[in-house]
Amino acid sequence: MGERIAVLGAGKMGEALLSGMLRAGRPATDLVVSVRRAERGEELRERYGVDVLPLADAARAATTLILAVKPQDMGALLDELAPHVGADRLVVSAAAGIPAAAIERRLAPGVAVVRVMSNTPVLVDEAMSVLSAGTSATAEHLDRAEELFAPVGRTLRVPEAQQDAVTALSGSGPAYFFYLVEAMTDAGILLGLPRAVAHDLIVQTAVGAATMLRDSGEHPVKLREAVMSPAGTTISAIRAMEDHGVRAALLAALEAARDRSRELASGQG
Ligand SMILES: NC(=O)C1=CN([C@@H]2O[C@H](COP(=O)(O)OP(=O)(O)OC[C@H]3O[C@@H](n4cnc5c(N)ncnc54)[C@H](O)[C@@H]3O)[C@@H](O)[C@H]2O)C=CC1
Numbered sequence: 216m217g218e219r220i221a222v223l224g225a226g227k228m229g230e231a232l233l234s235g236m237l238r239a240g241r242p243a244t245d246l247v248v249s250v251r252r253a254e255r256g257e258e259l260r261e262r263y264g265v266d267v268l269p270l271a272d273a274a275r276a277a278t279t280l281i282l283a284v285k286p287q288d289m290g291a292l293l294d295e296l297a298p299h300v301g302a303d304r305l306v307v308s309a310a311a312g313i314p315a316a317a318i319e320r321r322l323a324p325g326v327a328v329v330r331v332m333s334n335t336p337v338l339v340d341e342a343m344s345v346l347s348a349g350t351s352a353t354a355e356h357l358d359r360a361e362e363l364f365a366p367v368g369r370t371l372r373v374p375e376a377q378q379d380a381v382t383a384l385s386g387s388g389p390a391y392f393f394y395l396v397e398a399m400t401d402a403g404i405l406l407g408l409p410r411a412v413a414h415d416l417i418v419q420t421a422v423g424a425a426t427m428l429r430d431s432g433e434h435p436v437k438l439r440e441a442v443m444s445p446a447g448t449t450i451s452a453i454r455a456m457e458d459h460g461v462r463a464a465l466l467a468a469l470e471a472a473r474d475r476s477r478e479l480a481s482g483q484g
């Protein structure tokens with residue numbers, strides 16, 4: 216059997232991965248999807264030309280299974296899936312919080328599990344996808360899992376113990392930047408700019424700053440220092456941020472996200 220990939224659960228992440236694999240040149244005939252609602256299945260079949268199959272059939276048809284359901288739905292998915300997953304399958308979990316061992320326990324002994332934390336920039340081929348091997352996954356399994364994510368952005372391997380922190384940083388990270396853009400656009404309104412102008416200024420500034428961060432190789436402090444003139448505007452803003460505890464708020468926020476990822480380990484709540 217050639218490499219056929221099943222995406223089990225095709226919501227935001229599942230569909231983003233599916234579209235990314237197709238953009239990367241994988242033929243639609245190599246991809247299978249399983250969803251809960253028939254209309255959603257029809258939509259995906261029409262949009263991408265992929266096969267939409269019941270869970271058991273998808274699991275039997277594919278060599279690699281990508282689990283892209285919410286952590287809270289993972290238990291039910293694995294219960295339904297387990298009888299159809301042979302020991303030769305590679306299972307790639309995209310779920311936050313769920314340890315690879317929790318998935319291994321519910322599947323046949325020896326099934327290879329790789330845990331991946333990606334993020335929504337999959338949609339624009341700028342994802343950060345971070346992989347960890349479960350106990351039965353070999354280097355070859357990690358390579359295979361990495362090949363799925365490499366075309367849609369950067370990949371990195373970490374020990375699984377770091378995955379809750381990774382989830383807090385890069386998994387949830389896009390939302391923090393969107394939130395900042397929203398808040399800075401509001402600030403533009405406060406300063407009297409039309410919303411559309413404020414939005415465009417902030418988005419282009421975010422793109423410019425992100426590109427400098429990625430391409431210059433400079434430390435962010437150096438980049439910030441180059442913006443801050445003595446007794447100028449920027450240091451006035453930075454002092455206000457320090458007064459309002461923005462740095463402390465970020466430390467607390469990411470700690471909260473990490474803790475929530477740990478709580479999701481049980482797949483409940
Ligand atoms: N949205 C994000 O930014 C990120 C999400 N993740 C993880 O990806 C996973 C999916 O998240 P989203 O796509 O945001 O959620 P979502 O709610 O958009 O998608 C989940 C999909 O799974 C389907 N589903 C549930 N049980 C199913 C079953 N038994 N069989 C078939 N389909 C089933 C649901 O109908 C839904 O369409 C989660 O575990 C989340 O932690 C990871 C990184 C980023």
Ligand SMILES: O=C(O)[C@@H]1CCC=N1
Pocket residue numbers: 311382386387
């Ligand atoms: O908010 C969440 O739980 C998921 C995991 C990382 C990003 N979104």
